[in-house]
Amino acid sequence: MNIPKSKNPRVVIIGGGFGGISLVKSLKNKPIQIVLIDKHNYHTFQPLLYQVSTSGLEPDSIAYPLRKIFKNYRDFHFRMASVEAILAETKEINTSIGIISYDYLVIASGSKTNFFGNLDIEQNSMPMKTVPQALNIRSLVLENFEKAVVCEDANQRKSLMSFVIAGAGPTGVELAGALAEFKNGIIKKDYPNLNAQEMTIHLIEGESRVLPPMSLFASKKAERFLKKMGVAIHLNTFVKNYDGKTVTTNSNLCFETETFIWSAGVTGAAVQGLAVESFTERGNKYRVDSFNKVIGYEAIYAIGDIAQMKTETYPKGHPMLAQPAIQQGKNLGKNLLLILKNKQPNQFSYIDKGSMATIGRNKAVADYKKLHFGGFFAWFLWMFVHLWFLVGFRNRIVTFFNWTYNYINFDQAARLIIRPYIKKK
């Protein structure tokens, strides 16, 4: 592979997510050759994907070209490719564009949707982990409304206007809230021939509360917000199957729907090639030590969603969120520089910066240590934090403008079916 020769040791990073870009930033213009590999040519700001699904934002507001982030970095090389295997013995990886050798390898490949082996659900449901998937949901939602307008069969119309979401984590809750705003705002304005009351939104959760990873306060508050907005919540309920027409559950509840969104699970997107001992029991994550070094290897590290670092506070590993990935990337960057100077690296220590979820206009919940917020203040905080973490000045301004516009106009403006909904084959 024609990566320019360099006198610097080469660090190859798999994945340009939160972990990967945090690591690259911490190695800026240091005596290291950085090779960043990603399937896409952009970084995705996943926390706002649901707004792309629901016509609130365009992809370019939440996706940022990786080359552009690092355009002034010395000895930095981006390669758009997928990684097929790690060849640890020869310190190489095999990719869609050929073999790439490394001195240090960092796996930051993140997570993917977990269908728990249910092929029907995998085939018929809509996941929402990538920009194309989010746009596919947008197209399906808008196409279903267009079909509903001309549908004379009442049952079929109800099915077209019924939206069922599995999993009431932040993604499911935020999506349900945004769809409820669609119902209460857009349908009445844009679809005079539809009866907005026929639109239903169902949120199904296996645990006994929504937002299970958050505080009890946040769960209660979010549940109240959602109910007020017209979302039907089904707790302690597990989805059994979805054949493309009907969602069945472990109770006698079932739902006729053309749109079933699956946000009930994620799993590590591991790469082939390392020894069994390096993986967690389920084989989907890498076991790492307190320096993020993969167990059993000297020059291979893993950070973020794909890494499991067991600690006293987090016996099952850190939560699969942006913050652990960002902090691990930063710590690993510093450590690599220390190692190159033959100094002792620092153990990773996670600083919990809290968590939040937004349900709708003026409605959000936030936990920060022992503090819990709900309502307008949490919503304002949510907006501020998300704008702050968006990559790039341009994205922040455009997103801020779109949010302000949508807020004033009770609108989600990007209601475009650019490419028709694509069904999985």
Place this chain on the structure above:
Amino acid sequence: MNIPKSKNPRVVIIGGGFGGISLVKSLKNKPIQIVLIDKHNYHTFQPLLYQVSTSGLEPDSIAYPLRKIFKNYRDFHFRMASVEAILAETKEINTSIGIISYDYLVIASGSKTNFFGNLDIEQNSMPMKTVPQALNIRSLVLENFEKAVVCEDANQRKSLMSFVIAGAGPTGVELAGALAEFKNGIIKKDYPNLNAQEMTIHLIEGESRVLPPMSLFASKKAERFLKKMGVAIHLNTFVKNYDGKTVTTNSNLCFETETFIWSAGVTGAAVQGLAVESFTERGNKYRVDSFNKVIGYEAIYAIGDIAQMKTETYPKGHPMLAQPAIQQGKNLGKNLLLILKNKQPNQFSYIDKGSMATIGRNKAVADYKKLHFGGFFAWFLWMFVHLWFLVGFRNRIVTFFNWTYNYINFDQAARLIIRPYIKKK
């Protein structure tokens, strides 16, 4: 088809382009039932499509949901559908969502790319008449650069970095200019491993000058701008074929390229069903009288690109531009109201508002009657006019911001390969 019953006569409009939306606007809240039909759920501002192709703007800046434009219109009904045939005898049209009857029918179906029957070119070249096509060009361009980065074969790399455009009308010229800015700005910044000098842009034109419909002044000026920016111009040259690898011409010129963009011709997108006498010789446009009424029919009209109205000044019909469509839509709207009051309608009379094309930063040309501008002033005028005609406050602000940002930063920021390039089957 379940369009609500109304006491008002029904006007069915095929196509939500410039002509269609101008017509609907002129019928706002009048005693007329309006049914607007379009394949897409949005209006496309075609003059700025080339900026979507070249990463300057996102689709939502130049596309606008049709339902949103007309959300406060009484007795207005949008239907997303394709029209299969006109059944003039029964005053109906057959569509993908069923039969729709009309009292008056207006065909505003616009134009489509003309490949002049060359199947190889149709198969292998990239047209740019719709948003998905523009996004497909963007993906191909960006993917080719990523391939070039890892390509060790010099000829193959040259082919990946060679861009050939057929047709030096406004679309071809604007696209060539934007690609030249890509070469001079983005490549150097984003692709340190590429040699920007290897990127070539070829513009092929059958006539003896670029921008043939404009003034000689504009042609000369545009040609100078393009050459200065590094575009190779080939006049009096006709493309013979493109097999996916090599563009051949009527001279001994040929070009190895992975990206061949076809902007060398458009033709009317006629609908099936009317009598042969209603069509122009080539069968691609409707012959209309000076009221835009289709020859041979009483209640069927055609406006914009699809209509051919021969006048003294325009013996071959009006130019296929936004302005004739907008003006005909407006005039026809007034006429339909007059006809319903049993009054005499007004003949259409075209007011030429001039024409313009932009080549790049501070570089545009504009003709207005006997006045000809070139350079910064024309560029400023071009921006102002295009912002003015964009639909919607939000689109104007976001576009204005993106242009300002791109101008200050010498940048085209939306360099995202959201969906990979899709080859025609």
